[in-house]
Amino acid sequence: MAVTMKDISHMRKISGAGMMDCKKALVEADGDYDKAMEIIRKKGKAVAAKRSDRQAAEGCVLATHEGDYAAVVALKCETDFVAKNAEFIALTQSILDIAIKNKPADKEALLAEKLADGRSVEDHITDRIGVTGEKMELGYFDFAKGTSTVSYIHPGNKLATVVAFNLDVDCQVARDIAMQVAAMNPVSVTIDEVPVEIKERELEIARDKAREAGKPEKLLDRIAEGSLQKYYKEYTLLLQEFVKDSKINIESYLKAQNKDLTVLSFKRFTLNED
Numbered sequence: 085m086a087v088t089m090k091d092i093s094h095m096r097k098i099s100g101a102g103m104m105d106c107k108k109a110l111v112e113a114d115g116d117y118d119k120a121m122e123i124i125r126k127k128g129k130a131v132a133a134k135r136s137d138r139q140a141a142e143g144c145v146l147a148t149h150e151g152d153y154a155a156v157v158a159l160k161c162e163t164d165f166v167a168k169n170a171e172f173i174a175l176t177q178s179i180l181d182i183a184i185k186n187k188p189a190d191k192e193a194l195l196a197e198k199l200a201d202g203r204s205v206e207d208h209i210t211d212r213i214g215v216t217g218e219k220m221e222l223g224y225f226d227f228a229k230g231t232s233t234v235s236y237i238h239p240g241n242k243l244a245t246v247v248a249f250n251l252d253v254d255c256q257v258a259r260d261i262a263m264q265v266a267a268m269n270p271v272s273v274t275i276d277e278v279p280v281e282i283k284e285r286e287l288e289i290a291r292d293k294a295r296e297a298g299k300p301e302k303l304l305d306r307i308a309e310g311s312l313q314k315y316y317k318e319y320t321l322l323l324q325e326f327v328k329d330s331k332i333n334i335e336s337y338l339k340a341q342n343k344d345l346t347v348l349s350f351k352r353f354t355l356n357e358d
Contacts, residue, residue, distance in 0.1 A: 087111055095120055105215070124214050125207065140219045142167040144176040145353055147235035147244035148184055154233035154246035155183045156353050157194075159209070160223035166216050173241065175212055179205050183225060191225040230348040236262035243354040251345050257338075263327070264334060265350045270321040273347050278320060286315045321347060 087110045095106035095117060105124060113119035143160035144167055159176040161167055178199055188194040195206040203211075205222065213220050230248030236259060237244045245265040247258065264270075272278045290311035291304045299307060317323045322335040329337070338345045 087115060091115060125211055140221050140223065141355065143223060143355055144173050144241045145224070145237070145244045145355060146176050146180045146241060147237055147246050148180055149233040149235040149246060150184050152231060152233060153184065153187060153227060153229050154235050154248065155180060155227040156224065156235070156244050156246050156351050157183060157222070158224035158353050158355065159220065160355070161216070161220045162218040166218050167241070172212065172216075175208060178208070179222070183227070187227070188225075191222055194225050195222055224353045226351040226353070228349045228351050232258065234258035234262045236266055238266055242356050243352075245350060245352045247350040248348040249345065250348050251342060253345060254341060257341050260328065260337070261334065261347060264324065265321065265352050267327050268324050269352065270324060270350070271319045273321045273349065275316050275320050275323070278316070283312065286312050321350065
């Protein structure tokens with residue numbers, strides 16, 4: 085069966101594959117679109133298996149919010165060239181859209197979600213691997229829930245944050261907090277939420293530094309505790325200096341809007357080194 089340009093164009097539209105890949109698949113499938121799609125999909129699986137040991141360090145990070153729910157997704161690939169491709173960004177956006185709509189419990193559940201054509205997120209990623217020849221993976225998915233939420237995407241689609249609040253909050257105030265999280269990379273909202281292993285690590289580092297400086301052994305714990313308090317001010321969100329006004333911290337900034345306003349949770353993901 086002869087394959088026409090109309091056939092190839094239609095195949096490219098439904099698969100996202102290149103013109104030559106579509107032509108080869110249609111010729112092999114004797115013009116059957118479903119069979120041609122399966123051929124392209126198998127190619128994606130073969131490429132994925134071949135490149136499984138490659139590092140997918142580039143990609144696209146997007147976030148959005150809707151009412152009481154906000155989510156971040158990162159679709160990873162090997163090169164910045166692919167990461168900036170419009171179809172790659174569109175696929176990332178489609179994955180984010182289905183996450184907002186269906187609110188899956190985790191990354192594995194999101195991979196199983198069906199996009200508009202009835203195929204799973206995982207199948208779409210595999211198909212895209214066949215198109216680009218690069219390793220791709222859903223590198224990150226997480227969400228925040230609260231009375232109100234906000235999202236922020238840093239220019240370049242390499243860093244995004246979401247924040248949940250206990251009360252309704254002014255849009256600019258919410259955006260300020262999302263940008264604070266992006267810029268200052270806190271480890272938790274409050275001191276109580278700092279993981280125990282981080283506290284122990286910071287105390288041990290402080291003791292070692294004090295020892296090297298010749299401080300008496302009996303003072304090491306007190307010095308370490310002081311150092312830990314400084315760490316809290318730098319890395320817990322509510323105690324951080326507000327990036328727009330270093331005279332106040334985030335807790336004070338929120339209380340100035342509403343004495344009961346606070347952050348419930350945040351999520352931050354970046355492809356850049358912090």
